[in-house]
Amino acid sequence: MPIEIPKDKWAGSIRAITIGATSAEGGTRSRCVTIGGETTMPYLHFEAPTPNKPVIAIEIKSRKPEDWSPLLMEVWGEAMTDPAQWAKKSEEAGADLIALGLTVEDTPDDAVRIVKSVLSATGLPLIVWGPGQAEKDNEVLVPVSEATKGEKLVLGICEDKNYRTIVATAMANGHLVQARAPMDVNLSKQLNILISDMGMPKERIIMDPTTGALGYGIEYGYSVMERLRLAALQGDAMTQYPMIVTPGFEAWKTKEAKVGEGVPEAWGDWKARAIHWETLTAIALVESGADIVVLRHPESVARVKDAIEELITA
Amino acid sequence: MALSGIQIYKLLPQTNCKECSFPTCLAFAMKLAAKQVELSACPYVSEESKKQLAESAAPPIRLISLRANGTELKVGNEVVMFRHEKTFYNKPGLFLRVKASDPDLAKKVAAADAYKVNYVGMDFSIDGFAIELDGNPEAAKTVRSVTKRPLILIGNDAAALDSTLSQLAGESTLIYAADSSNHESLADVAKKHKAILAVKADSLEALADLTQKVQARGVEDMVLDLGGKNLGEWLTRSTQARRLALKSNFKPLGYPTIFFAAQNGLDKEAVYASQAITKYAGFVVIDTFAPEMIYPLLVLRENIYTDPQKPIQVQPGIYEINSPKPDSPVLVTTNFSITYFAVANEVEGSGLPAWLVVTDAEGMSVLTAWAAGKFDAERIAKAIKGFNVEEKVSKKRIVLPGHVAVLSGEVEEELPGWEVRVGPREAVDLPAFMKQVLN
Ligand code: B12
Ligand code: SF4
Numbered sequence: 001m002p003i004e005i006p007k008d009k010w011a012g013s014i015r016a017i018t019i020g021a022t023s024a025e026g027g028t029r030s031r032c033v034t035i036g037g038e039t040t041m042p043y044l045h046f047e048a049p050t051p052n053k054p055v056i057a058i059e060i061k062s063r064k065p066e067d068w069s070p071l072l073m074e075v076w077g078e079a080m081t082d083p084a085q086w087a088k089k090s091e092e093a094g095a096d097l098i099a100l101g102l103t104v105e106d107t108p109d110d111a112v113r114i115v116k117s118v119l120s121a122t123g124l125p126l127i128v129w130g131p132g133q134a135e136k137d138n139e140v141l142v143p144v145s146e147a148t149k150g151e152k153l154v155l156g157i158c159e160d161k162n163y164r165t166i167v168a169t170a171m172a173n174g175h176l177v178q179a180r181a182p183m184d185v186n187l188s189k190q191l192n193i194l195i196s197d198m199g200m201p202k203e204r205i206i207m208d209p210t211t212g213a214l215g216y217g218i219e220y221g222y223s224v225m226e227r228l229r230l231a232a233l234q235g236d237a238m239t240q241y242p243m244i245v246t247p248g249f250e251a252w253k254t255k256e257a258k259v260g261e262g263v264p265e266a267w268g269d270w271k272a273r274a275i276h277w278e279t280l281t282a283i284a285l286v287e288s289g290a291d292i293v294v295l296r297h298p299e300s301v302a303r304v305k306d307a308i309e310e311l312i313t314a
Numbered sequence: 315m316a317l318s319g320i321q322i323y324k325l326l327p328q329t330n331c332k333e334c335s336f337p338t339c340l341a342f343a344m345k346l347a348a349k350q351v352e353l354s355a356c357p358y359v360s361e362e363s364k365k366q367l368a369e370s371a372a373p374p375i376r377l378i379s380l381r382a383n384g385t386e387l388k389v390g391n392e393v394v395m396f397r398h399e400k401t402f403y404n405k406p407g408l409f410l411r412v413k414a415s416d417p418d419l420a421k422k423v424a425a426a427d428a429y430k431v432n433y434v435g436m437d438f439s440i441d442g443f444a445i446e447l448d449g450n451p452e453a454a455k456t457v458r459s460v461t462k463r464p465l466i467l468i469g470n471d472a473a474a475l476d477s478t479l480s481q482l483a484g485e486s487t488l489i490y491a492a493d494s495s496n497h498e499s500l501a502d503v504a505k506k507h508k509a510i511l512a513v514k515a516d517s518l519e520a521l522a523d524l525t526q527k528v529q530a531r532g533v534e535d536m537v538l539d540l541g542g543k544n545l546g547e548w549l550t551r552s553t554q555a556r557r558l559a560l561k562s563n564f565k566p567l568g569y570p571t572i573f574f575a576a577q578n579g580l581d582k583e584a585v586y587a588s589q590a591i592t593k594y595a596g597f598v599v600i601d602t603f604a605p606e607m608i609y610p611l612l613v614l615r616e617n618i619y620t621d622p623q624k625p626i627q628v629q630p631g632i633y634e635i636n637s638p639k640p641d642s643p644v645l646v647t648t649n650f651s652i653t654y655f656a657v658a659n660e661v662e663g664s665g666l667p668a669w670l671v672v673t674d675a676e677g678m679s680v681l682t683a684w685a686a687g688k689f690d691a692e693r694i695a696k697a698i699k700g701f702n703v704e705e706k707v708s709k710k711r712i713v714l715p716g717h718v719a720v721l722s723g724e725v726e727e728e729l730p731g732w733e734v735r736v737g738p739r740e741a742v743d744l745p746a747f748m749k750q751v752l753n
Pocket of ligand 1: 738
């Protein structure tokens with residue numbers, strides 16, 4: 001029996017955005033990463049091809065993070081004390097991008113030195129996050145931005161309380177920004193408007209809708225992403241940005257991933273569970289429209305990468 | 315698909331007699347379309363109209379119910395593509411596949427049957443077993459001796475299925491699967507035993523042909539295996555089948571689906587199962603009984619199937635943990651289930667006694683509630699007074715979550731005579747804090 005498959009016809013599409021610049025484009029990256037450009041809900045190839053596949057960033061820190069799970073300590077080992085080496089190992093583990101988190105201990109000089117060392121250790125495009133305190137963020141991100149002019153880094157994290165300085169320096173130095181709003185379609189739009197109103201070109205904004213881990217709020221993040229994508233396809237210009245989410249950060253905060261002892265027997269093997277926690281959080285977000293997932297464990301990276309290949313080559 | 319008010323109006327007597335208590339038949343039709351009244355309120359509807367209205371009211375994805383002795387699992391009856399449009403209703407059943415010929419069959423099934431895990435106060439377990447009928451005619455009996463959960467029988471030998479179903483009298487079992495070569499004999503077996511029949515084909519067209527043939531042979535309850543070589547292809551088919559059912563009211567594909575998570579290898583099993591859970595599967599069959607995989611899958615399923623309109627909450631009040639005494643500490647938190655259980659489980663696990671005051675924060679987490687103005691000094695003070703905490707304790711001292719340290723000054727003002735302490739940010743660190751700082 002012939003069947004007519006109902007197809008959605010959309011007026012809008014997601015903007016395609018490129019991160020990183022090669023020497024031809026004024027940077028030093030060996031390759032760039034392009035995300036976005038979608039014209040359908042995720043991976044519905046019967047409506048239109050997915051022009052750019054979602055990519056994986058591996059999260060590293062400027063200093064060895066003492067509060068990370070021992071499972072992450074075990075897998076990254078000594079590399080954690082040297083961001084350049086950590087970045088190199090991340091590239092080997094299959095990362096498409098590196099997400100480098102600076103810490104409150106970093107002076108502006110430290111920050112610049114560390115970012116440069118990471119840039120020379122790997123050819124991958126780079127995301128750089130401030131320590132997450134408004135004043136500190138501005139203090140380290142501005143010199144980093146200036147010292148890496150033209151590299152097309154992603155600078156973050158811009159939130160409603162603190163975006164002006166980061167956006168201004170990114171604009172002046174040819175970088176992109178990560179715009180984070182707390183799991184709300186309207187707040188995301190609002191922040192994107194504020195950032196564009198400053199004059200930031202639209203192809204240099206990546207939207208971070210905020211997410212929660214499996215069991216700790218993922219249901220909200222999952223649906224907010226679907227709603228943002230639907231709004232964008234319906235033609236709402238201020239939601240037509242690719243999305244970045246941080247399932248690694250969220251999943252490794254949970255007790256299920258962090259703690260190996262004194263937990264219910266029904267939770268099973270610690271290491272396998274922790275990796276499932278991160279992987280499943282990431283897969284759900286990929287299904288709901290993530291363009292960049294930031295992960296921590298190499299095994300999760302391998303599994304999510306494999307899943308993305310299957311989704312893209314259907 | 316549901317009819318519009320105008321379409322319903324055309325099926326009514328159109329006499330405006332008002333006996334239904336509405337001024338016109340059209341007004342009544344509008345209310346019917348909005349599902350705010352029952353058709354029986356009009357005494358004059360013809361039999362033919364009743365039939366048509368009943369058909370249009372049938373769910374676009376058929377409700378399928380698997381039953382065993384005393385246990386039941388319902389899937390299907392879904393109405394939306396995206397959970398925010400309403401909600402997803404019936405969680406996909408999670409089944410473990412076992413082989414009839416496995417010498418350890420009883421042991422394996424018993425272990426998986428006993429599996430139980432608690433997530434924010436709810437006990438989760440797997441839903442049933444899928445027995446591959448590869449010999450051993452006694453397998454169903456063996457399995458039934460150790461579990462009461464519903465079953466799926468995997469096999470294409472009609473005689474073997476028939477005899478196994480005879481051992482499961484009174485149950486409602488799923489047979490997997492009829493294809494173009496055996497659908498007649500399997501449909502007959504399904505019909506005889508009132509079983510549900512899974513149907514498989516490698517295209518939606520072929521599948522639709524097959525379900526109609528099976529239906530013509532007298533089987534109403536079906537489940538679809540959509541085929542598909544990998545995640546992407548299955549996502550496409552699953553989306554298309556769901557759309558056809560919901561948007562085109564295409565009955566031949568208006569059934570729940572079944573998905574085998576280990577079809578492309580055990581290393582992909584968890585990822586395959588998670589896509590199936592998020593993207594519309596009715597039954598998910600796994601091959602590995604591994605708590606470290608089953609627990610996250612059950613949590614994912616719960617998250618995707620919670621009603622996005624209302625967060626899971628606990629009753630505000632004062633909770634006693636580990637039999638607190640008057641000098642035990644008083645901890646304050648919100649009534650979001652995840653928050654409450656994060657704190658309660660931590661304290662309970664430590665063996666330390668405490669009073670846990672759960673404020674009415676409209677089901678929000680500590681920081682969300684704080685940001686939304688639902689967890690402030692006033693509300694905290696109201697809870698302490700309202701739940702008569704003062705009468706229960708000898709030491710007037712409360713502990714706030716570390717994330718809302720900024721509230722401590724205001725809380726002191728609202729609660730004169732109480733000492734206010736700021737606890738750690740994360741509940742994991744509470745036991746150490748209680749031992750070292752509170753004494
Ligand atoms: C899911 C979520 C939501 C969901 C709501 C979920 C819910 N039912 O609460 C939704 C999407 C609806 C939401 C909405 C909003 N959110 Co919100 N949301 C989150 C998110 C992602 C996770 C929250 C969560 O569930 N955490 C898990 C629970 C278990 O954590 P918890 O309650 O804090 O409990 C832990 C600790 O506090 C501690 N603890 C708890 N009780 C106690 C007691 C004691 C004594 C001690 C010692 C410890 C302790 O133990 C627990 C485990 O460690 C966070 C960001 C994040 N990733 O954390 C933002 C976040 C909380 N939201 C935020 C905001 C701003 C909002 C909004 C105001 C945005 C808006 N204007 O729409 C709204 C407010 C709601 C409204 N107006 O209706 C901000 C708050 C910022 C701030 N610091 O003020 C956050 C931090 C995001 C951000 N970075 O901006 N949100
Ligand atoms: S009772 Fe029936 S016929 Fe009479 S007005 Fe109502 S709908 Fe029309």
